[in-house]
Structures are given as C-alpha cells and as structure tokens.
Amino acid sequence: MADAMKIAVIASGRGSNFEALASACRDESYPARIAILLSDNPGAGALAVADAFGIERAVVDCGPKKGSMSPESSSLMASLCVERGVGLVCLAGFMRIVKGELMRAFSGRMINIHPALLPSFRGLDAQRQALDYGVRFAGCTVHFVDDGVDTGPIILQRVVPVLPDDSVESLSARILAEEHVAYPAAVRFVAEGRVRIDGRRVRILDDN
Ligand code: GRF
Numbered sequence: 706m707a708d709a710m711k712i713a714v715i716a717s718g719r720g721s722n723f724e725a726l727a728s729a730c731r732d733e734s735y736p737a738r739i740a741i742l743l744s745d746n747p748g749a750g751a752l753a754v755a756d757a758f759g760i761e762r763a764v765v766d767c768g769p770k771k772g773s774m775s776p777e778s779s780s781l782m783a784s785l786c787v788e789r790g791v792g793l794v795c796l797a798g799f800m801r802i803v804k805g806e807l808m809r810a811f812s813g814r815m816i817n818i819h820p821a822l823l824p825s826f827r828g829l830d831a832q833r834q835a836l837d838y839g840v841r842f843a844g845c846t847v848h849f850v851d852d853g854v855d856t857g858p859i860i861l862q863r864v865v866p867v868l869p870d871d872s873v874e875s876l877s878a879r880i881l882a883e884e885h886v887a888y889p890a891a892v893r894f895v896a897e898g899r900v901r902i903d904g905r906r907v908r909i910l911d912d913n
Contacts, residue, residue, distance in 0.1 A: 711790050717751075717800040797818060861887055
C-alpha cells in the first residue's frame with residue numbers, strides 16, 4: 706500500500722504487542738507499516754521480534770532513572786521517528802513515562818496499550834490491582850498518550866471476565882489475547898484517518 710502510515714513502536718520487554726502489530730502490517734491491505742522498533746532495553750525480546758520480521762530497530766539508552774527518560778534520549782527517539790516519516794508512535798510495554806521532545810513532537814500522535822479497563826488500575830501491575838480489588842470484568846485499553854500516566858483519551862477497550870480461580874498469570878494471559886486484537890484494530894482506525902479527539906471522547910468515524 707503506497708500511502709500506508711508509518712508507525713514506530715517503542716517496547717521495553719517481551720514484545721508480544723509489537724509482534725501483533727508487525728503481523729497485522731504484513732497484510733497488504735493493512736493501512737500501516739512499521740518503520741522502526743525502539744527500545745530502552747538491550748535485552749528486550751522485542752528486538753528479536755524486530756529481527757525476525759526484518760524491521761529496523763534501535764536501542765536508545767534512556768538513562769539510569771527508573772520509569773523516566775533523559776531529555777537526550779527523548780530527543781534521539783523523536784528524531785529517529787521524524788527522520789523516517791513516522792506518523793504515529795505506538796507504546797507497547799515501554800516502561801518509562803514519555804516526556805520531552807518525543808512528547809512534544811508526537812502530541813496527539815502517540816498511543817499506548819494498558820492491561821486494564823481505564824480509568825481503573827492505572828500504572829504498574831494493573832492485572833494484580835484488578836484481582837486484588839475483586840472486579841468481575843477486566844480488559845485492556847488503547848488510548849492516546851498525554852502528560853499523565855494512562856490518562857489520555859480512550860480509543861478502544863476490550864473486556865474479559867475475571868474467573869473465580871484466576872491467578873495474576875491466568876488473568877494476564879486472557880487480557881493479553883485481547884490486547885493483540887485491540888492494538889492492531891486501534892492502529893487501523895488511526896491510520897485510516899478515522900479518529901477524532903473531541904475533549905475526553907474519541908470519535909471513530911464510520912464505525913459500524
Ligand atoms: C502489555 O500487557 C501491555 O498492555 C503493557 O505492557 C505489556 C507489554 O507486553 N503496557 P508485551 O511486551 O507487548 O508482550
């Protein structure tokens with residue numbers, strides 16, 4: 706597809722959501738292509754996934770401070786994306802809060818996936834938070850990234866039941882399967898130009 710939207714994925718770990726996006730992008734008719742995979746972690750499984758798919762990848766040292774990124778790393782990630790004509794940045798298990806130049810350059814063009822039904826259970830260990838709270842339903846959320854942690858406007862959510870004997874592992878696996886459907890679907894909406902942010906609400910045009 707000539708006019709497919711170029712996306713960048715940023716991942717710190719395993720990379721299964723990145724893999725779901727990479728698989729979707731292999732379909733000729735899918736409206737996005739992955740230009741680059743960025744990671745702050747030289748040991749990230751996502752790097753091996755990039756190699757398996759033949760996707761360019763780069764490791765960017767984001768500094769020693771856990772959960773945050775240095776201004777230099779933010780600028781470097783932003784320029785790597787801009788140089789490649791990236792139209793959408795997809796965070797997929799990036800374990801740092803985005804700020805600085807990357808945030809400025811891609812404001813309104815950066816999305817994240819979170820393993821909970823936001824606004825419940827923001828931040829770390831969302832699946833454990835859901836289990837501990839005793840909710841009957843859990844799920845995942847794809848949302849725009851803003852200055853807060855897991856607070857931006859919601860594009861889509863998928864729901865799973867919480868079963869009586871669930872462990873963190875079993876619930877996480879059930880949610881993860883839905884993440885792998887939700888993320889490619891959300892990227893498709895954005896890449897097709899069908900997503901409008903209207904205050905806190907996100908409108909998907911021509912959604913049947
Ligand atoms: C996923 O559960 C995602 O929702 C969260 O981090 C995890 C990343 O998993 N933000 P993977 O690296 O995509 O397998």
